Amino acid sequence: MQSRIIQIAGLALTIAYAVFIVWIYATEPRTFNEVATSAEVAAGTYQVNQEQFNSALDLFRREQFRAARDEWQRADPAQRDARTQFYIAYSFYREGWGRLYHDQQLFKQGLEAVNRAIGLSSASPLTVDDQNLQMHSAAELKAELEQGTERNWSDVNPLKVLRTRK
Amino acid sequence: MTQTNRSRNRALLNHVALPMLFLTVVLLGGLRVGTESRTFIFVAPPLVTLLLAVLLVLLLVRGRLIRFHQWIASDLPPLTNVVHIWMLITLFFASAQAFNSVLPERGLLHWLFSFFFLWTLWNNQFSSFDPRRLLRSLAILFGTAFVLKHMLLASLYSPEGGWLKRVAGTLLQGVSLGTLDTPNFAPATGYISFFTLILYIAGLILLAFAGKDEIDRVVYPVVGDARRGHLPQQSIEENTSHHERRDSG
Numbered sequence: 085m086q087s088r089i090i091q092i093a094g095l096a097l098t099i100a101y102a103v104f105i106v107w108i109y110a111t112e113p114r115t116f117n118e119v120a121t122s123a124e125v126a127a128g129t130y131q132v133n134q135e136q137f138n139s140a141l142d143l144f145r146r147e148q149f150r151a152a153r154d155e156w157q158r159a160d161p162a163q164r165d166a167r168t169q170f171y172i173a174y175s176f177y178r179e180g181w182g183r184l185y186h187d188q189q190l191f192k193q194g195l196e197a198v199n200r201a202i203g204l205s206s207a208s209p210l211t212v213d214d215q216n217l218q219m220h221s222a223a224e225l226k227a228e229l230e231q232g233t234e235r236n237w238s239d240v241n242p243l244k245v246l247r248t249r250k
Numbered sequence: 251m252t253q254t255n256r257s258r259n260r261a262l263l264n265h266v267a268l269p270m271l272f273l274t275v276v277l278l279g280g281l282r283v284g285t286e287s288r289t290f291i292f293v294a295p296p297l298v299t300l301l302l303a304v305l306l307v308l309l310l311v312r313g314r315l316i317r318f319h320q321w322i323a324s325d326l327p328p329l330t331n332v333v334h335i336w337m338l339i340t341l342f343f344a345s346a347q348a349f350n351s352v353l354p355e356r357g358l359l360h361w362l363f364s365f366f367f368l369w370t371l372w373n374n375q376f377s378s379f380d381p382r383r384l385l386r387s388l389a390i391l392f393g394t395a396f397v398l399k400h401m402l403l404a405s406l407y408s409p410e411g412g413w414l415k416r417v418a419g420t421l422l423q424g425v426s427l428g429t430l431d432t433p434n435f436a437p438a439t440g441y442i443s444f445f446t447l448i449l450y451i452a453g454l455i456l457l458a459f460a461g462k463d464e465i466d467r468v469v470y471p472v473v474g475d476a477r478r479g480h481l482p483q484q485s486i487e488e489n490t491s492h493h494e495r496r497d498s499g
Binding site for chain 2: 088090102115
């Protein structure tokens with residue numbers, strides 16, 4: 085009877101360990117911190133660091149976009165928060181926007197971030213209620229970033245210089 | 251009481267310690283540490299390591315380190331069969347990852363090492379082994395591969411320029427080693443690989459003891475009967491000495 089208990093307990097324990105190993109190889113964490121973060125995500129207890137998020141928002145409003153992105157990346161290391169990813173995409177948009185031309189590299193990175201944000205909020209359309217922004221929905225921001233990366237005849241329109249940043 | 255403790259310890263070894271040990275080898279076998287960033291890099295086992303693992307498990311069966319007919323049989327309880335199959339699965343993946351640990355990750359050297367492993371394992375299929383010889387042979391095989399990859403090649407391709415690089419540079423002036431390209435990892439990778447291989451070999455040694463009770467009953471059936479009081483003492487001694495002579499021969 086005791087042998088049977090050991091067999092069952094051993095089987096359960098080792099299967100759990102095997103699942104953990106498969107999960108580690110699937111998520112490929114690079115540091116022990118990332119292991120902990122991935123575990124929080126898997127357990128559903130993951131939360132962004134609100135203090136760092138607010139600090140990043142403050143930097144964003146002062147137009148220090150790179151610093152703001154760094155802070156947001158630290159606040160959401162697993163890239164699992166739709167709102168933070170939306171703000172990161174917005175910071176790429178604002179930094180890459182130009183009256184004569186847009187920075188294609190930054191716009192592409194912005195597009196990746198907004199796609200992540202949309203993916204994370206697939207249940208309902210993502211909207212951010214922030215009075216300092218002119219685009220409140222992720223779909224709007226995505227369209228703007230996509231337009232910025234496309235090349236067409238309107239690029240040579242001289243009236244383009246009258247456009248304003250959103 | 252002693253018998254109870256023995257069976258409890260054997261159950262713990264067979265059903266908890268051994269699978270945990272082999273799974274730890276699975277975890278660590280593909281782990282590398284990046285040179286500059288010092289971050290973890292997980293390398294999934296390449297296909298060739300699965301093939302090598304199949305050959306190695308076959309060799310373990312042929313070398314009687316795994317007693318397949320005793321582990322999985324129709325007269326055993328289903329749970330025991332399931333537990334033994336699970337241990338074989340962990341052993342298979344541990345073998346694959348042990349190879350992964352000592353194989354260069356890419357380039358010509360990856361294929362050269364794979365070829366030599368395949369050649370050795372294929373040849374060994376046709377040799378006669380007992381568990382002790384097989385364990386010794388495997389320890390030498392993995393030890394050699396470890397020294398070649400984590401000491402010689404690591405030194406040859408070290409960005410700081412290891413001792414071997416300087417020696418090779420002097421001896422092979424003008425000869426390019428570009429075709430033998432292999433990625434660089436931090437020295438911690440070598441330590442991880444060393445402990446992985448130690449764990450794997452330790453697991454194989456423990457595996458040799460895993461079904462010892464059953465071996466005793468199969469190899470020394472007459473002694474087993476006599477211990478249960480079915481044969482006279484003289485007969486036991488005759489049979490025991492006969493088996494010992496046969497084993498030592």
